Amino acid sequence: MLSISVTTFTSMEMGNTVGEIPSIEFPCLTDRSTRKSRLCRLWLNVEHCNFNYFSGSMTTASALLHIEQMRISWRVTRISLGFLSGMITVFNLFLRILNRIANFHSEVSDNTYRDGASELNNTEASFIKDGGISVDQRKMNAVRAYFEWSR
């Protein structure tokens, strides 16, 4: 339902000198409908993320990820290169999880119709299994998120 494309991010090349610190920016959707994490399952599109490199005095990298009902944010100052590489490992792990979620999504979207798909029917069982989000609501959020992205 939600189209999620995840670019696997496996080899982030880091600068060799200590002065170069990569800043990792994730786009955050802050609009009304997407902010309600309970109503939106997943709205991070890693493909749209910018992985920029800064040199010099840039000492803050902030990343904000919203995944399902989980919200992870961290703000790091004075990052050491070692810590940063650790962080990148964490990110890679995260992206692997994201990939799995995305794959899972493409699997459950088999045989779709107005009210759902093979693994996601508009039934109470499906509602419970899927964490309390109805198919209709998910669809509405997907449409809203799409127009918020493309605005």
Next chain:
Amino acid sequence: MDDNLRIWREFSFGDLFDLIMLDTRQYDRGITDVYWNTDYIHEISNDASRSLMGPRQESWFYRSLRDSSKRGAKWRVIGNQIIFSRMNESLALGAENPLNYDQWDGYQANRNRTFQTLYENNINNNIFLAGDSHASWVSDLVWLGEHDYDSKTGSGSIGVEFAGSAVSSPCPAGQNITHTAANLGSAWLTAANRELQWQDLYYRGYYEMSIGYDSLNASYFGIPTTRIKQGHEISLANFTVLAGENKLHRRSGGAVADVVESGSLKNGKMVQTNLTHDTATGEYLVYSP
């Protein structure tokens, strides 16, 4: 909520053709086969209430067909998600529920209404395009049970359907299927479905269509392997539809000029050459796995 989920739309290309793009999935489609309700969907598959598109899209679709014909566009090309033609697949699905009810076969009234629109308004030169099935299917467009159809000559058809394979999704009969087994499956399918003129299960690939005032051509290509990155592709089969004929143009008995590379061609021959075009270098080679 407003109508933001609407993606069905049409494009006019001069007086050559109109491209009508349907949404047979999300917009307003009645319940489909979700694997645990197949018997039920089979039972209701011929109900008049069933629709793949919902009433609003359906009436727009029929109106678009009529308007396109009335304005004199040569061809009507209808892009949709799933296979339009009847497909007996009992070899794989079993005799009890022999059709794939996730395709138009599960919404037969919608299909009948489409045929009715074409026949009642004398709408010609109709080309349906489909995907979904991870395999290639080329059929005459036939209202079975309503109009006589000669599988050999194609008379009684009102157009053609070209359904394409997948880029990477595996063969429906298994991703490690041998070419021989896949071709046997294709031969079974073309024998079990009168309107199905060519079928291939083995190849991942795509097809290209070129449209002219006199004829419309479709060329199918297969990728010998998707496991390594390369530019290889194999020409599988080429089809022609002549304007006004409303069927696959028959040459030397079958629906292609000479032979097909893979799958099964009704009243025709399959000759495997593995002649491969390396699109990266422009060279031709004989592919060996």
